[in-house]
């Protein structure tokens with residue numbers, strides 16, 4: 047009897063978690079969908095300029111960027127500042143990407159490495175695997 051009631055609690059709890067997940071998605075669709083940029087994730091592909099190791103870094107455009115207020119235009123914009131370290135030479139690369147108020151990328155820079163496009167990154171990874 048005790049055992050079955052415990053299971054009921056467990057089951058109910060799991061259901062409420064599921065419902066919360068659905069509600070979050072619904073909420074994000076309503077409020078996130080109104081923004082011009084509904085893309086939340088961005089992938090950066092970088093190559094260390096010292097050891098040539100390539101890396102893919104996932105960026106969360108809502109959690110990883112910091113908002114900055116521009117006094118001149120009165121608008122908010124976003125900046126990502128991220129340190130990236132490869133697993134071979136451990137040299138620190140520093141990425142800085144500027145976004146407008148809709149989180150659309152404006153410019154990017156990388157110290158200690160170079161940005162790659164997705165196709166180049168995938169090609170280099172494939173080459174490294176086949177070696």
Ligand SMILES: [Zn+2]
Nearest residue numbers: 094097132135
């Ligand atoms: Zn390196």
